[in-house]
Amino acid sequence: MSLIDVRHLRVRFDTERGPLQALEHVSFRIERGEMLALVGESGSGKSVCAQALLSLLPRGRAVVETGEVWFEGRNLLTLSERELRAVRGARIALVPQDPGAALHPLFTIGEQIVEALRLHQELSREEARELAAAALVEVGVPAARERLDAYPHELSGGLRQRALIAMAIAPRPQLLLADEPTTALDVTVQAQIMELLAELRRTRELGVLFITHDLGLVANYADRVAVMYAGALVESGPTREVFRAPAHPYTLGLLASAASLGQRADARLESIAGMPPDPLNLPPGCAFAARCAFAQEACARARPPFLPPMGLRQALERGVELNLAAERRVACFESERVVSRAGADS
Ligand SMILES: Nc1ncnc2c1ncn2[C@@H]1O[C@H](COP(=O)(O)OP(=O)(O)O)[C@@H](O)[C@H]1O
Ligand SMILES: [Mg+2]
Structure with missing residues (x-):
């Protein structure tokens, strides 16, 4: 059984300007002692995701439309406030994004x-x-x-x-939700904090959800990675596999921009051309289609489901080292073309 198993989490904010879909069918698992990195540009829903797991979203304003958060045999989304207080901090700890506000x-x-x-x-x-x-x-x-x-x-x-x-x-706690814990720190201190988390994973089997912008840290420390775009997971899988053969055009873009910045620690994800969609007005089809070099007509019509990517076997045949048994998911109708393009470039 996984340490935490998040299924189809969907969260909406009711704002003055209308409903804002902050999370859309977000599903992931973290095993004991494992680090899952959650990456994506600002406003993609990473912090909302961490807060939703512990029911820390503002009441009244935030509506959890669907979802289950299984942890130690219980669905946390069904617990009373009193029961939740025994989980927060004690079993699952959050290092919030703004340390100024936390101390x-x-x-x-x-x-x-x-x-x-x-x-x-x-x-x-x-x-x-x-x-x-x-x-x-x-x-x-x-x-x-x-x-x-x-x-x-x-x-x-x-x-x-x-x-x-x-x-x-x-x-x-058995699970740590660390929301950009290294963003304000210099590279040496960043590495020390990451080593510290690695040590806690070994000594305590601490599971970690590591929210970050820094793909270099993801490559070095995270077992698995989940890529978020406009409130939805667009790709997930073992870090090495995803970095070797990204199957979503957004992941491909992130990796390309990080590489062109020479994997500098402050490499930002914002360097992909175009802007993410207005969360108050998401398009009916793929949210990335407007920025996507691979987009076809169908992409604008329907949301691609989150499924194992196509084309990995062909990548393997071209000599990209992959473990086909590894659990990979991608939300892209064109993943086969993306995988082959990524393989050709590497
Ligand atoms: N309390 C809130 N009320 C309304 N909208 C919110 C609230 N918190 C976050 N949002 C919106 O939810 C989306 C995701 O935000 P967030 O999770 O903070 O992004 P990230 O952490 O990936 O930068 C954004 O569009 C943000 O404006
Ligand atoms: Mg955030």
């Missing part, structure tokens, strides 16, 4: 980790403080004990990010 400026790091721990476990202040110090040590914060008494502004960006991760992992 309170007026409390010390120690007070905040102690608070997070005592929310879920019956611990004395002293016991919680011991565990908080241990968590800081585990995430590689030097002089951990003194750091407990520091305020967030007294720490460097890298140390603040570590403190946030310490706060998230101190209650020993």
Whole structure:
């Protein structure tokens, strides 16, 4: 059984300007100890996805239209607020996208980790403080004990990010949702944070949903990757397989633009020509069709289903190293042409 199994998640926001389809039939799984990277340009729905798993979306405004989120034998979307409080933080932790908002400026790091721990476990202040110090040590914060008494502004960006991760992992969750945890950091600190997550995956079998813009980090650290476009997953599979033979034109474009930027750590996904569609007014067909070099007439008429891509066997015959048993999915009517084009270029 997977650690988490997300099925057909569909989320709408009711806005002043009308209904906004933020997530559309999003399905993925994460196994114990595995890292799944969720990539896609700004506004594609990555943060909404992480928040939806824990029912953290604004009530009234956000409507979960369909979906199941199976975790430890229960569908989290059917739990009461009280039941959810026992899951959030304790079993599934979120490192939110904006660390400024996650750490309170007026409390010390120690007070905040102690608070997070005592929310879920019956611990004395002293016991919680011991565990908080241990968590800081585990995430590689030097002089951990003194750091407990520091305020967030007294720490460097890298140390603040570590403190946030310490706060998230101190209650020993089984799944970490890390929303762009390295975006504001320099390359060296980024690598340290990624090594830290890799270590936690080994030592604790921690599963990680890693939300990022950085394809270099995805290539180096993620077992599998899911590519999001306009609220829908357009491609998913083992990272190596997807990078070797992308089957969706959007993935192909992302990889090409990252390669042309020399895999720089700050390589952004925004360099594909054209703009994503207005989420308040999605086209009836494929949301990428307007920017797509492979698009045919049919693409504008119907949404392509999310299925195993065609053409992988031919790619294999051309010598692209692929594991055909690996679970791959793509939402593209033209995936066969995309795979052969990608193979020819590589
Ligand atoms: N609370 C909200 N109310 C209305 N729309 C929202 C809200 N949060 C996010 N959205 C919209 O949902 C879409 C996905 O946003 P988000 O998940 O933050 O994107 P990403 O994290 O991929 O950059 C965007 O169009 C965004 O404007
Ligand atoms: Mg986001």
